[in-house]
Amino acid sequence: MFVQIKNLTKIYKEYLAVNKINFEIKKNETIGLLGPNGCGKTTSIGMMLGLITPTAGEIIIDNKNLNTFKRDEILSRLNFASPYVELPKKLTVRQNLEIYGRLYGISNLSKRLSEISSDLDIKNFFDRKTGELSSGQKNRVSLAKSLINKPEILLLDEPTASLDPDIGDFVRTYIQEYKKQNKVTILLASHNMNEVERLCDSVIMMKKGKIIDKGTCESLIKKHGRNNLEETFLELARRNDES
Amino acid sequence: MNLNKIYALGLRHIYLISNSFPRILDLIYWPTVQIFLWGFISKFFTLNSEYYSNTIGVILTAAILYDFLFRASISFNMMFLEEIWSRNFTNLFIAPIKISEIIISLTLTALVRTLIGLIPAAILAVPLFGVSVLTLGPSLIFLLFSLYLFGVTLGLLVTSGLLRFGPSFENIAWASLFFLAPLGCIYYPIEILPPLLQIIAKALPLVHIFEEMRNILMNSEINQFNILKSISISVVYFVFGVIIFYISYFGAKKRGTLINMGE
Numbered sequence: 001m002f003v004q005i006k007n008l009t010k011i012y013k014e015y016l017a018v019n020k021i022n023f024e025i026k027k028n029e030t031i032g033l034l035g036p037n038g039c040g041k042t043t044s045i046g047m048m049l050g051l052i053t054p055t056a057g058e059i060i061i062d063n064k065n066l067n068t069f070k071r072d073e074i075l076s077r078l079n080f081a082s083p084y085v086e087l088p089k090k091l092t093v094r095q096n097l098e099i100y101g102r103l104y105g106i107s108n109l110s111k112r113l114s115e116i117s118s119d120l121d122i123k124n125f126f127d128r129k130t131g132e133l134s135s136g137q138k139n140r141v142s143l144a145k146s147l148i149n150k151p152e153i154l155l156l157d158e159p160t161a162s163l164d165p166d167i168g169d170f171v172r173t174y175i176q177e178y179k180k181q182n183k184v185t186i187l188l189a190s191h192n193m194n195e196v197e198r199l200c201d202s203v204i205m206m207k208k209g210k211i212i213d214k215g216t217c218e219s220l221i222k223k224h225g226r227n228n229l230e231e232t233f234l235e236l237a238r239r240n241d242e243s
Numbered sequence: 244m245n246l247n248k249i250y251a252l253g254l255r256h257i258y259l260i261s262n263s264f265p266r267i268l269d270l271i272y273w274p275t276v277q278i279f280l281w282g283f284i285s286k287f288f289t290l291n292s293e294y295y296s297n298t299i300g301v302i303l304t305a306a307i308l309y310d311f312l313f314r315a316s317i318s319f320n321m322m323f324l325e326e327i328w329s330r331n332f333t334n335l336f337i338a339p340i341k342i343s344e345i346i347i348s349l350t351l352t353a354l355v356r357t358l359i360g361l362i363p364a365a366i367l368a369v370p371l372f373g374v375s376v377l378t379l380g381p382s383l384i385f386l387l388f389s390l391y392l393f394g395v396t397l398g399l400l401v402t403s404g405l406l407r408f409g410p411s412f413e414n415i416a417w418a419s420l421f422f423l424a425p426l427g428c429i430y431y432p433i434e435i436l437p438p439l440l441q442i443i444a445k446a447l448p449l450v451h452i453f454e455e456m457r458n459i460l461m462n463s464e465i466n467q468f469n470i471l472k473s474i475s476i477s478v479v480y481f482v483f484g485v486i487i488f489y490i491s492y493f494g495a496k497k498r499g500t501l502i503n504m505g506e
Contacts, residue, residue, distance in 0.1 A: 012499060014312040017499075031324075034493045040360070043499065043502075046499060049333075049337045049500045049502075050337065051333065051336055051337060051499075051501045052496060052501070052502060053493070053495065053496040053497045055419075060503075071281070071339075071341070072339035072340060072341055073339070074339075075337060075339040076339035078337070080334075080337050081335070084330075085330060085331075085332075085333040085334055086329060086331060087329070087331060087334065088255065088259065088325070088331050089329055090259055090263060090329070091255070091258050091259060091262065092258075092262075092447075095254075095255075097424040098252055098254075099251050099252070099255045099258075100251075100334070100338065102248065102250065102251030102254070103246070103248055103251045103252070103338040103339065103340055104338065104339060105245070105247065107286075129262070134397070145334065171275055185492065187445070193495065199292055200477040207317040213426075
């Protein structure tokens with residue numbers, strides 16, 4: 001397994017944010033991380049990115065334990081995009097991508113910038129300040145930053161949140177195409193069930209810090225006797241676990 | 244240590260400054276105002292004070308050196324705050340850059356920011372008030388080094404506070420230097436302070452720096468031991484600052500505050 005999460009736990013003072021979760025991701029697989037707000041998705045992603053220290057458990061990436069292995073060596077193989085994290089607004093798109101390209105140690109950076117700006121159709125606003133862009137444009141720039149190092153593992157937190165259907169579809173199509181052409185393992189946290197069904201090989205359902213179910217979209221829909229993933233999500237999210 | 248990554252992080256701040264004329268103006272404006280203000284005060288005291296009678300420019304030189312310290316510290320804090328204000332914190336801390344590289348980059352870029360502001364002001368002091376910091380001779384380099392190291396240390400301590408307490412610690416960032424200024428004996432000799440405060444003041448490098456500055460300008464003597472003492476104390480504080488920064492960073496990771504750091 002390329003990514004192994006073993007008994008991962010995070011406790012903030014008295015609050016149990018993530019409760020002994022276990023899952024694995026195969027190389028080049030896309031996994032959806034689903035769950036209601038506050039279920040521990042962002043905390044789990046934060047731990048995988050090395051931003052949050054787990055209270056217990058292990059994150060093993062390509063047989064290297066994130067807690068004990070050199071931080072920068074593992075991080076150079078990862079990247080992350082989220083609409084809630086921004087790039088410096090006063091810098092142009094080109095400047096931002098150049099800086100992150102250098103931080104990720106990209107060789108032949110100008111070629112990579114040209115490549116990625118064409119692929120994501122951001123060339124026409126490449127020299128505009130990032131803060132002056134629309135949400136859709138910012139989102140594509142954020143995605144460009146997350147792919148600048150051709151990551152082996154890509155973590156996406158609601159990548160199409162607040163985008164209009166057209167741009168949302170552009171981003172989803174791009175991710176699908178990118179996956180076909182590049183070897184990338186993706187963990188996608190999303191509230192958009194159509195997106196998850198379209199992009200993910202399988203999903204993990206979280207609730208109150210725990211994994212309550214996992215499997216392929218089809219198998220979960222079938223298992224819970226629902227018509228689609230959205231209904232399945234609602235059934236699991238609203239189910240009273242105490243009974 | 245990867246120099247390209249250190250350069251990249253510095254470049255982020257150089258771009259920020261070069262993209263905005265008001266930012267460049269802001270960097271130059273305040274040191275220049277300081278020079279004018281202290282230039283006139285210096286002139287007044289030179290003419291009316293027995294202590295400063297034959298030493299034109301002691302106060303103004305002190306003001307320039309103090310501003311160097313102030314700008315070094317504020318520059319370090321500002322660059323860190325910029326990452327918080329722009330909500331770029333997560334991107335920065337998931338990039339494959341070592342914490343030591345972040346510290347080195349901020350430290351070096353703080354020097355660039357400081358010099359952008361201070362060099363024009365220091366040059367201006369020559370024709371306007373007939374005062375040049377170069378009068379301090381080669382000792383100037385060592386005094387500036389000590390001030391710079393201490394300024395960066397204060398920056399490290401404030402950014403550690405930002406990591407620990409979040410953006411609400413921002414106000415402390417602005418207040419930190421004013422808190423130490425009275426003990427620094429920038430414009431007056433240490434004997435002015437009450438005995439207890441003298442003991443505390445001697446534990447700071449500032450007293451030794453400014454005492455030595457006065458010694459050079461007023462007595463035309465160089466006390467190398469004083470300079471060495473100020474640098475040694477600054478180095479000790481710097482190491483302490485780095486340790487506190489690391490403790491705060493690991494504490495922030497434990498509390499999970501790095502992922503939500505922003506305005």
